Amino acid sequence: MAQLLLIEDDPQLRTALTRSLTELGHAVATAAGAMPGLHSAVDAAPDLIILDLGLPDVDGTEMLRMLRGVSDVPVIVATARDDENEIIRVLNTGADDYVVKPFTARQIDARVRAVLRRSPGNAGTDESITIESLWIDPRSREARLADRPLDLSPKEFDLLYYLASNAGSVVSKRQLLTEVWGAPYGGADKTVDVHVAWLRRKLGESAQSPRFLRTVRGVGIKLVAPDAAEPAGPTSREPS
Template sequence: MAEVLIIEDDDRIRPLLVRGLREAGHTVTSAPTGMGGLQLAVDSSPDLVVLDLGLPDVDGTQVLSMLRAVSQVPVIIASARADDPSLVGALDAGADDYVVKPFTSAQLDARVRAVLRRAASGREGPRTLTVGGLSVDLAGRRVHLDGAEVELTPREFDLLAHLAERPGEVVTKRDLLVEVWRQPWGGSDKTVDVHLSWLRRKLGETAADPRYLTTVRGVGVRLTAPDLPSPQDG
C-alpha cells in the first residue's frame, strides 16, 4: 500500500484515522502541528499527505504552500466545512482532493487510493479513460462515443473527465462544484444541473432515459457503462 502522513491536531480524530488507515494496509505517521508535519513530510517523503486546515500553529493553506515549494507529494485536505473559502484556496494552491468532516477511515482510504491512482497515471504520461463506448483523452481533451467524436465545451469536458476518473462512483454536486468549478458549495446546484443536461444531450441521452449518466436523487450523479442487452433481448 502507501506511506501516508496525517497532519491533524484533534487528539480524538488523529488516532482513529491512523488506526483505520493502518488496518487498510497503509504505513501511517502523524503530526499534531503544521510545522511538525512539514518537517516529517520533508524527512520521510511520504506517498501522500492528509492535511487539516485548522491547525494550531500554522494555517493549513500555509503548510500546503510551504510543502509545494519542496515537494509534489499528493495532498488531501481535511476540512470542517465544504463551503470554507480556504478549501477552494487550498485546491487552487495544489491540493489534489478533499474530505469534509466528519468522515470515516474507510472514506478516507477510498480517497487515498483514488488520488494515488491518479498520481500514478499522471506519471505514466497521457491517459485515455474508457467507460463502455465512451473514450476520454485527457491529454488531447477529446471525447469519442462509439467511435464518433463528441464536441464539448471546456467545462463540459472537465465535468465528464472528472466523472470518468471515478467510474461507478456517485459523485455529489458539492464535489463537482468545488473540484470542477472551483467554487465553494453554497446550496445552489443549478450550474451543475444545467451542464449535466447539456452533456447528456451531446451523449444522446436524457435524465429520464440515461445511458451513461445516472442521477442518484438527493446524492449526485454516477458515470457507468450502459447495460448490454441480454441475448433474449436481441
C-alpha cells in the same frame, strides 16, 4: 501499501483515523501540527499527505503553500471548513482533493487510492492520446498543445486525461467526482466547475468560445476535437 502522513491536531480523530487506515492496508505516520508535519513530509517523503487546515501553529493552507515550494507530494485536505471560497483557495494553492468533515475512513481510503492511482509514479503503461493539436502522455504526466507544454496541476492533468480517454462522450460531474476525485459518495459539483474553468484557460479557450471542452447542460462535459465542436448556442451554456 501506501505510506501516508496524517497531519491532524485532534488526538482522538488522529488515533481513530490512523487505526482505521492501517487496518485498510496503509502505513500511517502522524503529526499534530503544521511545522512538524512539514519536516516529516520533507524527511520521510510519504506517498500522500492528509492535511487538516485548523492546526495550532500554522494554518494548514499556509503550510500547504510552503510544502508546494519543496514537494509535489499529493495532498488531500480533510477539514471542517466547507466555505466555497475556502475550497477554491485551497485547491488553487495545490491540494489534490478536499474532503469536508465528518467523513469515514473508507471514504478517505477511496480518495487516497484514487489520487495515488493518478500520481506520476503510478501512471502504468497507458498510451498517450492525441486529439488534433492536443497531446497527453500519462506515463510522463506531460501534455502539449500545438507543441507547447501545458503547465497543469496534478488534478488538472487527471481531469484532462480522463476526458480525453472518453473523447466524444459526455461525462457527468458525478462520474468525474468518482473517477478523478475518488469521491464515490458524492462531492461538490463546484470542484469540477472550478477545475474545468482553470483547464479552459490553459487550453486557450473560454466558456463563451469553447474549443476542446464542451458542456452539455444538465448532463455533463465532453472533450472533442475543435473541428467537431458545434458553435455554442443559447441552450448549451458552459461554466465560466
